[in-house]
Amino acid sequence: MKKNHIGTVENIQEINKNVYSIEFSSPTLEKISAGEYVSILCDGLTLRRPFSVANFENNTTTVLFKKRGGGTEYISNLKIGDKIEFSAPLGNTFTIENKKTLLIGAGIGVAPLFYLEKKLNEIGAETFFAAGFLSESDIIEHDFDFVSTDDGSNGNKGSICDYLEQIIEEFKPEKIVSCAPHPVLKFVAQTAQKHKIPCEVAMEKVMACGIGVCRGCVISLKKDGKTQNATVCKDGPVFNGEEVVW
Ligand SMILES: Cc1cc2nc3c(=O)[nH]c(=O)nc-3n(C[C@H](O)[C@H](O)[C@H](O)COP(=O)(O)OP(=O)(O)OC[C@H]3O[C@@H](n4cnc5c(N)ncnc54)[C@H](O)[C@@H]3O)c2cc1C
Ligand code: FES
The missing domain is CATH 3.40.50.80 (Nucleotide-binding domain of ferredoxin-NADP reductase (FNR) module)
Known part of the structure; x- marks a missing residue:
């Protein structure tokens, strides 16, 4: 599936102080699963900023975000109709199963x-x-x-x-x-x-490359009695809570 997309901002609003909801549509992103995330290109910043998906329907992604620094400041200033460049879908997914x-x-x-x-x-x-x-x-x-x-x-x-x-x-x-x-x-x-x-x-970790290369977002897992590394950006962000070395 195509990973880089150019979207159009359909809606953006401040829902709480410094917390925003943004919806953006892109004809090239047809599906994204729960747990996967998007990485948004922010003007003037080299590294894209990762965000979870709060909803997706009709090629439209909803992200809820808190304003923290330059990247989220940039996104918070986007207006309806503006273009937004993002990578998606990224990471792994929650398991969807019929359990309570x-x-x-x-x-x-x-x-x-x-x-x-x-x-x-x-x-x-x-x-x-x-x-x-x-x-x-x-x-x-x-x-x-x-x-x-x-x-x-x-x-x-x-x-x-x-x-x-x-x-x-x-x-x-x-x-x-x-x-x-x-x-x-x-x-x-x-x-x-x-x-x-x-x-x-x-899991959330401050990310750099976002593709599993820089090892900046590594966490430790214990599997079959052995400890091994995993990246939040590529192997995650969803992990079995029992396997994470806390
Ligand atoms: C898989 C994943 C999913 C995410 N989903 C969401 C989401 O749905 N909504 C959302 O608001 N944020 C989410 N984040 C966090 C989001 O990526 C950061 O808040 C964002 O990258 C900050 O960018 P910035 O340029 O505004 O701030 P920066 O300039 O990069 O940082 C500003 C300040 O915020 C701190 N900061 C940066 N990231 C975080 C963080 N994750 N937690 C706490 N402090 C941080 C920095 O240390 C620094 O002090 C997610 C992160 C990951 C890895
Ligand atoms: S951010 Fe580079 S390996 Fe995850």
Whole structure:
């Protein structure tokens, strides 16, 4: 499948302070699977910036992003009708299977889980989506089943990790999938392992080449008793939580 695409911005809006939703269409990108990501060329920057896919339909990709530096500043200033150059699809995918699945997202990490939830619901899989945010103003609007905020300004007070045992006890998932900051991912993966529930985690690392060459995004996995390296950009971003060396 063609990897480089020129898209057209169909919609862009600031959904929360410094958090944006952008939709761009491209006739050359016909399919992208949940878990795969896109890498956007930003004017004046050599390295493309990677983003998860929050939705894809009718050749149109939705990305939710937080403004952090030059790349995201550039994307946030795009207007409807502007051209956007990006590579896609990149990386591996979540496994789509008809299992009772608990989705755990924190912050902007909810984005790839939106698309996964849609794909799981399409095949009839039961899902429970629990999301954690710092505060009410950080909540990304969605029909979540459970919300916590660190400061208690909306939903349950505390980290989403504080409620994981309770949610597992009540929902009894056959599988857990998470995308969140590293400490949350680690906690989710280790809790899943304790309960012997299969777990997939979507990892994030600051990337350089994005094609598995520079080794800048390497993590360690343990497989068959041996430790081996894997790149988040090419071998990931989705990994078996039990195999990641945290
Ligand atoms: C597979 C993958 C999927 C991603 N999906 C999303 C997504 O859906 N939405 C989204 O908002 N971001 C996502 N990211 C992170 C996104 O790629 C970075 O936020 C972006 O590259 C920053 O570019 P920049 O030029 O604006 O900032 P830079 O100038 O590159 O960095 C500015 C500051 O932000 C810090 N920073 C950079 N990347 C990250 C990061 N990943 N986490 C925390 N701090 C960071 C830098 O250390 C620096 O201090 C993803 C990353 C990966 C690897
Ligand atoms: S970013 Fe270069 S190997 Fe992953």
